[in-house]
Every structure is written in C-alpha cells, then in structure tokens.
Amino acid sequence: MAITDYIDDRPAEGVFRVNSAIFTDQAVFDAEIRAIFEGGWVFLGLSSQAEKPHDYFTTQIGRFAVMVQRNGQGELGAFINACPHKGARLAQLRQGNAPLHVCPYHSWSFDSSGRNKAIKSKHAGCYSAAFDQDDHGLARLPGFADYRGFLFGSLSADVPPLAEHLGEAAKLLDLVADQSEDGLELVPGQVTFTFAANWKMQLENCSDAYHFTSTHPSYIRVLERRQQAFSQDVVASVWENSDYWKDDATGIGGGSFSFANGHALNWGIFGVTPASPLFDRAGSLAQRHGEAKRDWMFNMRNLTIFPNMQIAENASSQLRIIRPLAANVTEIRTWCLAPKGESAAARRQRIKQYEDFFNPTGMATPDDTISYENCQMGHGGGPSRWLQGYARGMTASVAGGNRFGDLISLQPEQSVLANPQLCDETLYHSYYRAWANRMAKELEA
Amino acid sequence: MTAKITREEAQELLYHEAHLLDTWQFDAWVELYTLDAEFWMPAWRDEISTTQDPDRELSLIYYKGRRNLEDRVMRLTSGHSTASSPPARVLHQISNVRITHGDEAMADVCSGFVCHRHDTRMNRTDYVFGRYEHRLVIEAGVIRIAKKKIILLNDVIATSSDIYSI
Numbered sequence: 051m052a053i054t055d056y057i058d059d060r061p062a063e064g065v066f067r068v069n070s071a072i073f074t075d076q077a078v079f080d081a082e083i084r085a086i087f088e089g090g091w092v093f094l095g096l097s098s099q100a101e102k103p104h105d106y107f108t109t110q111i112g113r114f115a116v117m118v119q120r121n122g123q124g125e126l127g128a129f130i131n132a133c134p135h136k137g138a139r140l141a142q143l144r145q146g147n148a149p150l151h152v153c154p155y156h157s158w159s160f161d162s163s164g165r166n167k168a169i170k171s172k173h174a175g176c177y178s179a180a181f182d183q184d185d186h187g188l189a190r191l192p193g194f195a196d197y198r199g200f201l202f203g204s205l206s207a208d209v210p211p212l213a214e215h216l217g218e219a220a221k222l223l224d225l226v227a228d229q230s231e232d233g234l235e236l237v238p239g240q241v242t243f244t245f246a247a248n249w250k251m252q253l254e255n256c257s258d259a260y261h262f263t264s265t266h267p268s269y270i271r272v273l274e275r276r277q278q279a280f281s282q283d284v285v286a287s288v289w290e291n292s293d294y295w296k297d298d299a300t301g302i303g304g305g306s307f308s309f310a311n312g313h314a315l316n317w318g319i320f321g322v323t324p325a326s327p328l329f330d331r332a333g334s335l336a337q338r339h340g341e342a343k344r345d346w347m348f349n350m351r352n353l354t355i356f357p358n359m360q361i362a363e364n365a366s367s368q369l370r371i372i373r374p375l376a377a378n379v380t381e382i383r384t385w386c387l388a389p390k391g392e393s394a395a396a397r398r399q400r401i402k403q404y405e406d407f408f409n410p411t412g413m414a415t416p417d418d419t420i421s422y423e424n425c426q427m428g429h430g431g432g433p434s435r436w437l438q439g440y441a442r443g444m445t446a447s448v449a450g451g452n453r454f455g456d457l458i459s460l461q462p463e464q465s466v467l468a469n470p471q472l473c474d475e476t477l478y479h480s481y482y483r484a485w486a487n488r489m490a491k492e493l494e495a
Numbered sequence: 496m497t498a499k500i501t502r503e504e505a506q507e508l509l510y511h512e513a514h515l516l517d518t519w520q521f522d523a524w525v526e527l528y529t530l531d532a533e534f535w536m537p538a539w540r541d542e543i544s545t546t547q548d549p550d551r552e553l554s555l556i557y558y559k560g561r562r563n564l565e566d567r568v569m570r571l572t573s574g575h576s577t578a579s580s581p582p583a584r585v586l587h588q589i590s591n592v593r594i595t596h597g598d599e600a601m602a603d604v605c606s607g608f609v610c611h612r613h614d615t616r617m618n619r620t621d622y623v624f625g626r627y628e629h630r631l632v633i634e635a636g637v638i639r640i641a642k643k644k645i646i647l648l649n650d651v652i653a654t655s656s657d658i659y660s661i
Contacts, residue, residue: 143541143542144541144542145541237551237552237553238540238546238551238552238553239537239538239539239540239546239552239553239554240538240539240540240553241538241553241555241652242650242651242652243651243652243653243654243655244651244652244653244654245654246617246619246654265577267573267575267576268569268570268573268575268576268579269570269576271569271570271573271575272566272569272570275566275569276566283558283559283560283562283563284560284562284563284566285563381651385553386553394550394551397550397551398550398551401549401550401551401552401553401554402557404553405553405554405555405556405557409555409556410652410654410655410656411536411555411556411652411655411656411657411661412556413566413567413570413576415655416576416578416579416654416655416656416657417576417577417578419578419654419655420577420578420616420654420655421577423616423617423654424577424616427617
C-alpha cells in the first residue's frame with residue numbers, strides 16, 4: 051500500500067483523514083518499530099535518574115534493551131544493555147549504581163564507560179587473533195544527547211542533531227526545566243500500566259481537549275462536589291479553578307501549536323492559582339523569567355515530543371513514556387515530574403493531584419484508557435476505513451504563531467487560537483505528517 | 496474494660512468487607528470506615544521496596560478521610576465513568592489473617608489477598624495479589640476500619656484498577 055492509503059493529507063482541499071488500518075495492521079506496526087522507534091530520536095529518561103558517578107537506569111528502544119550510565123568522571127553514556135558474549139541483559143534493575151557490570155552468565159565484565167574490563171579465563175581461551183582485534187565493549191547508541199536534562203537516544207546514526215529534531219518544541223521543555231534553578235526530578239514511585247490498544251491512541255489523547263467533558267464527567271462531578279462542600283481532606287485541583295474547559299466559557303481559552311517533526315502542544319489558560327504546586331514560587335519565577343513566561347508555566351500544557359514522550363502539566367505534572375508492545379498492546383510508564391527544591395506543601399499538593407487524576411488507579415485516566423480499548427475494538431482490524439477525527443479546527447488553523455506564543459518567542463508551523471469549545475484536532479496532523487515522512491520508505495518498500 | 500478484638504472478629508470483618516466489594520455494595524462498604532480513615536496503596540520505589548511517605552513519594556492511591564472514598568464511590572456508581580460502567584466482576588480471597596498488634600481499643604491485622612477480576616466489556620480475566628494491613632478500631636461498640644494499606648505485588652496495572660478491584 052502507498053502512504054496515501056494510510057494518511058489522506060490534502061490541505062488545499064481541506065481534507066485530512068487517517069485510515070483505521072494504522073491502528074491494527076501488523077505490517078504497519080512492524081514498520082513503525084523500525085522507522086519510528088528504531089529509526090530516530092526517542093526519549094530515554096531524565097539525567098537526574100542517573101545523578102551520581104556510576105549511576106545507571108535501564109529502558110528500551112524498540113526491540114532493544116538500553117542502559118544509560120554515568121561513568122566515574124560523571125559523563126553520561128547510552129549502551130545496548132546486552133553482553134556482547136552471548137547477549138544476556140547486563141543490568142537487570144530499573145536503576146542502580148555499578149562501577150562494574152559483571153555479566154551473570156559468563157562473568158565478562160564492563161566498566162561504567164561501557165569498556166570491557168575482563169573476559170573470564172581469557173588466556174586459557176584459545177581465541178584467534180581476529181577475536182583479539184574486536185572491540186568487546188558494550189555497543190554505544192549511535193545517537194545520544196542531553197537537552198537540559200531530558201535524555202534522548204537513537205539506534206540510527208542517520209539522524210539530525212537533537213536540537214534540530216526538537217526545534218521550537220525545545221522552548222516548551224524550557225518551560226518545564228526552568229521551574230527550578232536546581233533542575234527537575236522524578237518523585238520516587240513509578241507507575242506502569244498497559245492497555246489493549248494501539249500506542250497512537252495515547253499519542254492523540256494527550257492533545258485531545260475535545261474528549262475532556264464527555265470522557266470525564268464523573269471526575270467533573272467529583273470536582274463540583276468538592277467545591278460545594280469544602281473539606282480540608284479533599285484534593286484541591288487546578289481543574290476546578292479554571293473555566294477554560296467549561297461549556298459556558300467564552301473568549302480565548304487556549305489553543306494548540308504544531309511543530310515540525312511531529313511535536314505538538316495543547317494548552318489552556320489556568321491562571322496563577324493557589325491550586326498549582328508552583329504557586330508559592332510565582333513571584334520568584336516571574337522575577338527570574340518575566341511574567342509572561344511565568345504565566346506560561348502556570349498554563350495547562352500537554353506536550354508531545356514525538357514519538358514517545360509526553361509531559362502533561364494540568365493537574366500536577368506527569369511524564370509519560372509510550373512503548374508499543376504490539377499493534378493492540380501498549381505499555382505506559384509514568385512519573386510525577388517535579389522541580390527540585392519545592393516546598394513540602396507544594397510537593398504534597400503536586401503528588402495528591404497526580405494520584406487523583408493521572409494514575410491508572412485514579413479518577414480520570416481509567417476513562418481514557420478504556421476509551422482507547424473501545425476504539426481498538428471498534429477498529430476491528432477488518433476492512434479499513436477513513437476516520438473522521440481529524441477535521442475539527444481546520445479553518446481555525448493558521449500558519450505560524452500567535453500573540454500568546456509570541457510571549458515566549460514560539461514560532462510553530464501552525465497554530466490555533468479559539469474559544470474553549472473548539473477543541474482543535476488539527477494538531478494530530480503534525481503527528482501523522484511526521485509519521486508519514488518516516489514511514490513512507492518502510493511501507494512502500 | 497472492653498474486650499480486645501479477636502482474630503475471629505477481625506477475619507469476619509475482612510471477609511465482610513470483601514463481600515461488600517464483590518457484590519458492589521459500595522455505600523455499605525464506605526460505612527465500614529472511620530471518618531478520618533486512611534486508604535493507601537503505595538507505589539513501588541524500585542524492585543524491592545514500596546514508597547513509604549505519601550507526602551513525598553507517589554502512591555497508587557492515597558486518601559486521608561472517608562470523604563474521599565465517598566467521592567470514589569460516587570464516581571463508580573454515577574453511570575458517568577466509562578471505566579466503571581459496567582463494573583468488573585471481582586472476587587476477593589483473603590488468607591493468613593493475623594493480628595500483629597492490639598489492645599483494648601484497636602487491632603492491627605495483616606492478611607494476604609488475591610482479587611480475581613473479569614472485565615465483561617473486554618471479556619478479559621486477570622488478577623492482582625498482595626498483602627493487606629488493616630487497622631481496626633472500636634467505635635461505639637462497632638469495629639471499623641481506621642486504616643487500610645494495600646501492598647500490591649503485581650503492580651503493572653492492566654488498563655485500570657479501582658478501589659473495589661484491589
């Protein structure tokens with residue numbers, strides 16, 4: 051099939067459609083793993099996950115186990131987490147500290163720079179001269195780069211510099227990174243969940259404002275109940291302090307920005323509210339970065355760095371890593387992201403909002419993930435058909451930025467600014483344009 | 496002097512709680528809890544330890560106050576939550592019930608649990624297992640739950656989980 055059989059993108063005619071096959075087809079999935087996940091930059095984790103010399107954390111790129119490790123000099127490296135002898139996974143914990151990794155299978159050992167230190171009984175091994183000429187160290191990722199503590203890796207050397215890949219979207223990572231002079235950290239405690247649906251459902255949902263009132267009415271009623279009967283026990287939420295999502299809201303409430311390479315931002319005006327964990331540093335953030343940038347830090351912001359990283363800053367701050375396991379199975383690892391050094395009260399507030407809203411055991415996310423599964427069942431996998439979820443907002447989408455983005459010098463490819471009911475869906479176009487660019491060769495081969 | 500809570504009484508209350516959850520009698524379930532009850536399912540910090548401080552570390556669920564459990568029940572039974580409509584069919588099995596600490600007014604009870612779940616929407620069956628730590632207290636002659644801690648051992652959540660399926 052041609053790429054145009056999957057993505058029908060005809061801007062001049064006002065048409066943008068996605069074929070349901072991209073959520074179900076095994077050949078599409080296999081091509082995605084090669085072209086999207088193993089063929090370009092993917093997010094690995096935060097540098098603060100390996101803070102001290104010899105600290106490491108483990109993750110996955112496509113089908114490959116990966117280890118990010120800080121060596122004795124404090125330099126970060128990224129390696130395939132497999133012993134070159136027989137391929138055994140070397141580091142088996144999510145994170146740890148190891149000046150030396152000794153393979154549990156045959157005891158080949160490696161230092162924290164990935165260099166081979168010893169091969170058990172080397173001299174008795176009767177190796178050929180050719181073996182001695184091989185590098186026995188761990189395979190380094192061809193691409194590895196750090197943008198302000200956000201670590202990205204690539205299994206392909208054929209990638210642009212990370213700064214070019216991130217482009218203007220890097221300024222949105224700045225809004226997260228600049229919330230503390232001391233950097234970012236992950237609140238201890240990791241959450242992992244799976245769902246029986248395609249990974250792109252998660253990709254889209256993070257940018258989807260259209261679903262909020264229809265998917266989460268039970269959560270909204272809980273917020274209303276909390277507003278009516280104040281109790282110190284209940285979790286204060288930034289959502290209840292905002293009107294931007296309400297049916298009767300008027301005026302400009304937010305919008306979206308689309309960037310090159312598939313990155314996108316969906317945002318709304320929340321205001322500088324005490325329900326935000328940032329509230330107690332509102333003054334100092336304004337002093338350091340100016341009021342405009344400070345206000346942007348307080349805005350509701352759902353950012354996707356294509357293909358696998360999302361930062362949702364609405365109720366609290368969530369970092370997600372999307373990992374496709376099959377066309378119809380996805381794993382999501384999530385963390386609560388926090389500026390270092392915030393007050394105990396702010397941290398508590400951040401954590402409580404996170405648990406209440408974002409957890410798969412919470413009151414909002416389950417309704418999203420069940421909806422993904424309903425979509426997957428609806429897609430079926432039989433004869434493919436064109437979906438209609440990509441048309442909303444097309445006549446509101448303009449080339450370039452707008453006065454809100456200008457406040458932080460943001461120059462997106464496209465932007466939408468509208469009243470809260472528009473709930474733009476054009477920002478998925480950026481995902482699928484990047485997707486199509488990367489997939490064309492794989493699918494048409 | 497009030498009699499201590501016996502193991503048999505503790506076991507009976509745990510079984511009763513399980514039955515109320517299994518049969519979706521959530522209003523009656525909430526009534527088992529004291530007004531200031533703590534309901535806590537910690538997250539795992541790493542492979543071997545759960546988080547310990549709900550104010551500084553992440554939990555899968557943490558609420559202080561029965562009021563929050565009422566919110567959860569309201570959501571569950573509202574008909575406005577896709578994830579809860581219909582609710583999964585669940586069966587809790589509780590074992591190894593022991594009182595680890597107790598006096599005239601309270602008892603700390605630990606137990607093991609398995610909760611089997613059948614999601615009729617997806618026609619999918621799974622299970623979670625772990626340990627419970629209940630703190631039971633006597634209020635006006637009635638045994639109530641002042642704390643429930645759920646240590647979930649298989650913590651990769653299959654799509655979603657709620658107060659009645661853990």
